[in-house]
Amino acid sequence: AQSPAVTSQEISHETSPDLLKQTRQILQLAEYIGVDYSEAVTEGSISNPDEFAEMQQFASIITEKTNLLANDVPNSLTADALQLQQSIADKSSLDVIQGLSQKIRNQLLSQSPALVLPTQLLAKENVKQLFIENCSTCHGDLGQGDGPLAKSLSPEPTNFTDQERALNRSLLGLYDAISDGLDGSAMRAFSELNDQQRWSLAFYVGSLAFEPTAITTKHIENDANIELQQWVNSNPTQLIQQNVEIDKAQLALLRSQPELLFQHADSPISVARTNLQAAVKAYQANELAQAQTLAVSAYLDGFELIENNLDAHDSSLRKSIESQLLNFRNILKTAGQDNQVNQQLTSILAQLDQADTLLTGQS
Structure with a gap:
């Protein structure tokens, strides 16, 4: 994967690990708002007060963090964070909220260093067992958000088989949630897992809403033109918009069988x-x-x-x-x-x- 172009305000992991951690949390919160806002507001009215309160809280945290990082992030980011906060208060449409949340993510991603990505994922059967051992109590054995503890949690655990939600969730967002947990929810940080295990889990849960079509692997190898870094940073909806050479069938295959993305990696x-x-x-x-x-x-x-x-x-x-x-x-x-x-x-x-x-x- 290629590193983004260096800018005068590039976020450097080596020089400022705390800055990188803060920006990654903004990325995570912005994506979460874009995914879950539809549960909070319907046609300009609050449909779930608890979800709406959570949206407001997350937007407020984004604004606070961008204010604190004002000297280290793009100048327009603070204004965009305030606009997102106000748009949620105004119960704006989902398109408006998703547009603002993605604008915030794009600005941060463009100035963040390239991720250290795994050269290989764990074998699928091993990842599935890892999921059952660590995640199924809340998310269920099949990732449908119906584990034994699910009904006792607020908000309830994610249903990873919900395709509408999955289309707006990036693998980076999933990885960060596994690595750092999610404040205000029962999702804890799985810091005891190594990096390869956490990335493997992110790719695994990101695959559960997708099924491959009759498209062949050869077709993917010849036609899909996408870097792993872009694949991880962007959600499926954005990938379709960003890359005219990948269609929905190709995307479904690569999401459902992520090992294909690593088949040419060095052993x-x-x-x-x-x-x-x-x-x-x-x-x-x-x-x-x-x-x-x-x-x-x-x-x-x-x-x-x-x-x-x-x-x-x-x-x-x-x-x-x-x-x-x-x-x-x-x-x-x-x-x-x-x-x-x-x-x-x-x-x-x-x-x-x-x-x-x-x-x-x-x-």
């Missing part, structure tokens, strides 16, 4: 190999800090992702690779050990080939 072992080889090149150029960073990435973004699977097949091989990676990182700390570095690289790559053959040769 974890390939990522490990690439980073290890790049680490040696950096080492040879006497860039020791960069070499160390790449060696760490070879483990965290590569080998670690298949570590448990490999352990189930060959525990001794897993332990050997892990030990060699540790030794490799230690060697890279000291300059002038080129022969030892090259020997260690050759040994690790040979064992990674063994692991690749073992894992790809079995279901």
Whole structure:
């Protein structure tokens, strides 16, 4: 995925993590208003007082946060937040509210750094089990918002099979809700789950309202022209508007089978190999800090992702690779050990080939 163009007010995760957290919460609240406003107001009248009060509260929080971040966000954002708040008070139409909430999201997304997205999702059966263990008590086994605790909660849990709602919900919004929870609701933060698990859950619940048509995967590969970053940031309705080369059938297939979006991604072992080889090149150029960073990435973004699977097949091989990676990182700390570095690289790559053959040769 490509990073958005840099602007003078670009939100930087490295320089201001708190700013990034605040803007992500504004994104989440704005999307929530766009999705749930239809439950609060019908044809200019309040149809659900509790939902309407929630809409007002969320809009107020957005206004407060944009005022606090006035020096770090687009100048028009504060005015748009106030307009959204006033439009809700005026019980404006759904189109008006969704237009304003999306305008707020677009301004923030255009100045936010690219997300760190997973290279692969967990296997579908594993994600489904993860959902049942962590989410079904409220959302139900099938994600229909009918879990054992659902009726006792206010607001009631989301029905992920509701397509009208799903068409206006982005995967980023789902991921943020899983990661940070949602204030004023029973939705808590699942911070005990790792990043890959949370992204996998976001893609999973985002798939439940969609069913693939007769369209083929080949058709998707040849015709769909969309970056993963855009796919995650935008909801399905916006994707249709933004990308004339993706139609509703393609969208339904990619939402219902998100693994298709990752089928061309490098395998974890390939990522490990690439980073290890790049680490040696950096080492040879006497860039020791960069070499160390790449060696760490070879483990965290590569080998670690298949570590448990490999352990189930060959525990001794897993332990050997892990030990060699540790030794490799230690060697890279000291300059002038080129022969030892090259020997260690050759040994690790040979064992990674063994692991690749073992894992790809079995279901």
